[in-house]
Amino acid sequence: MIFLKRTHEMKIRFTREELDALNGKARRAGLSRESYCRHILNGAEVKEALPADVPTLIREVRRVGCNIDQLLVIARAKNWMIAKNLEKALERSRAVEKLIVDTYTTPAD
Known part of the structure; x- marks a missing residue:
């Protein structure tokens, strides 16, 4: 890294409302005020920080998808009729995972 x-410092004056807005946006993004301002100045899209449970949710959806995939392998090997239903469930699980990841993460994540 x-x-x-x-080494260069710049002083900016804010009204109370402007400073409160800056503090709130930086806090929601999980950044310091300085880091928040640098991100904005560099053209980055700053999103609110993830709630603590979103990474857990993504991990659990992926775990369920893996379990469905394992069942699908067995169902195909044994030529079970349930294989088509498992394929659809796996597709839905992957779609939900993609929706969560796209909603709560940025491309740089």
């Missing part, structure tokens, strides 16, 4: 020396 490259560490940049930030």
